[in-house]
Amino acid sequence: MLRRVFLSLIASVSLATAAVAQTESDADLLFDAMGLPQIIGVMREEGLSYGETIARDMFPGGMTPRWAAAVAQVYDADVMTAEMRTAFVTALADQDLTPMLAFYQSDLGQQIVAQEISAREAMLDPALEAAAKQMAAEAARANTPRFQLIDDFIAANDLIEANVVGGLNSNYAFLSGLMSGPARIPGMGPETLLDDVWAQEPEIRASTTEWLYAFLMLSYEPLSDTQLSELIGFTQTAEGRVMTSALFTAFDQAFERVSYDLGSAASGFLIAQEL
Numbered sequence: 001m002l003r004r005v006f007l008s009l010i011a012s013v014s015l016a017t018a019a020v021a022q023t024e025s026d027a028d029l030l031f032d033a034m035g036l037p038q039i040i041g042v043m044r045e046e047g048l049s050y051g052e053t054i055a056r057d058m059f060p061g062g063m064t065p066r067w068a069a070a071v072a073q074v075y076d077a078d079v080m081t082a083e084m085r086t087a088f089v090t091a092l093a094d095q096d097l098t099p100m101l102a103f104y105q106s107d108l109g110q111q112i113v114a115q116e117i118s119a120r121e122a123m124l125d126p127a128l129e130a131a132a133k134q135m136a137a138e139a140a141r142a143n144t145p146r147f148q149l150i151d152d153f154i155a156a157n158d159l160i161e162a163n164v165v166g167g168l169n170s171n172y173a174f175l176s177g178l179m180s181g182p183a184r185i186p187g188m189g190p191e192t193l194l195d196d197v198w199a200q201e202p203e204i205r206a207s208t209t210e211w212l213y214a215f216l217m218l219s220y221e222p223l224s225d226t227q228l229s230e231l232i233g234f235t236q237t238a239e240g241r242v243m244t245s246a247l248f249t250a251f252d253q254a255f256e257r258v259s260y261d262l263g264s265a266a267s268g269f270l271i272a273q274e275l
Contacts, residue, residue, distance in 0.1 A: 035113040129214070150228075
């Protein structure tokens with residue numbers, strides 16, 4: 001933010017500062033109303049599970065208490081929440097958040113948030129995740145009215161493309177962190193990094209698409225078609241689009257940092273286990 005000219009505009013500085021403080025307060029309220037601290041808590045659990053996958057795939061000794069502690073430190077929920085809150089508030093600076101707060105503080109908005117958190121928690125269980133994916137696949141084959149609404153929601157908000165880009169950026173950050181440490185991965189170097197990441201795009205797109213439809217079908221199953229249509233309508237307003245953009249900005253910034261730190265930590269563990 002540019003500093004104002006001293007003295008002659010001191011009154012306008014005071015007013016501007018008050019306006020920013022109010023915007024930040026509203027953005028904090030929206031952050032909480034959307035259940036983002038709870039969602040980050042679930043994402044931390046997903047991250048701890050991913051850490052176990054890394055241990056199985058990369059470390060000769062597999063999972064160890066030291067690696068579990070390192071992963072837990074990377075996926076510190078308090079740090080992630082603070083990072084995301086700052087990025088979210090910054091992205092919404094100077095925006096009128098009244099319509100966003102009105103939607104997410106309403107009974108429908110809070111019902112949607114609760115169901116999204118519940119569905120994400122449920123999908124921590126591999127069996128429940130598989131069942132949700134099967135349910136979504138069957139709905140897709142039958143092209144049910146509910147599947148069509150979910151498909152409209154995903155297309156209207158470009159959710160697949162945004163998540164694929166986020167996944168590619170996170171993978172790039174992870175590999176960058178991996179190469180920043182002492183470990184050397186055969187066949188991988190700075191000159192091949194982009195190609196290595198881009199080669200994962202089809203797999204990331206397929207898994208993202210499958211997971212996203214399953215998650216949304218499960219999350220919004222209790223909603224009526226009218227309620228789901230209301231959600232879709234809100235996300236297509238100017239305010240809804242601004243909010244979605246801020247949300248992706250916050251997630252992307254936080255998870256690129258997390259991915260880089262995880263890769264850097266993994267590099268150190270590879271060397272330690274080789275020694």
